[in-house]
Amino acid sequence: MITVIAGTNREGSNTLKVAKTVATMHRELGVEVKLVDLAGLPSALLSPGAYAEKPEGFTEAFQKPVLDADGVVIVTPEYNGGFPGVLKLFIDMLPFPESFEKRPTAYIGLSAGASGALRPVEQLQMIFGYRNAFNFNKRVFMPGIGDLLDESGAIKDDALRGRLREQAKDFQEFVAALRPVREGGAHG
């Protein structure tokens, strides 16, 4: 199972639109996909007590899709040269170390500006490297996001859709190749 995380909670988010497209691409390759939309995070997650006791709904709808995933795909926008604070809060609220230990993780970035969220993606790769995730290094960047989507939220450019499809296919191969390592096989 692949879990796609839409890395912001902003209303009307472009990240969510792209995450939906990416989820469909993975489904078309024959795997089960879960989409995690951070807009649905319980607001009680901001409560000081949330580190110790998770608010109602968090475990089933947000934690389980990460813990059950064979691979995680993170779609992140660029906010002030970084990834959104709500995505870091989400990461911090997940159990340590099992959430990302040996978990294959892929990245897609989007931004209004010219970088396509290169900075946020590299910040995430650094954090996930620290967490012993298996970083998948074929990333996709989407600069100038304001011009890339049509009114329905679909990606207009064939070449860009092709890059996302290729990432999905290669990531699934990466996930499959690492399965013996994750399951503690000969190289685990």
Ligand SMILES: Cc1cc2nc3c(=O)[nH]c(=O)nc-3n(C[C@H](O)[C@H](O)[C@H](O)COP(=O)(O)O)c2cc1C
């Ligand atoms: C709080 C905030 C900060 C932003 N900072 C940047 C930035 O540093 N660089 C950039 O290129 N775009 C920046 N943008 C524009 C976003 O990359 C663009 O709006 C993109 O659509 C955001 O993804 P979203 O629609 O999923 O929120 C920012 C947008 C927001 C809401």
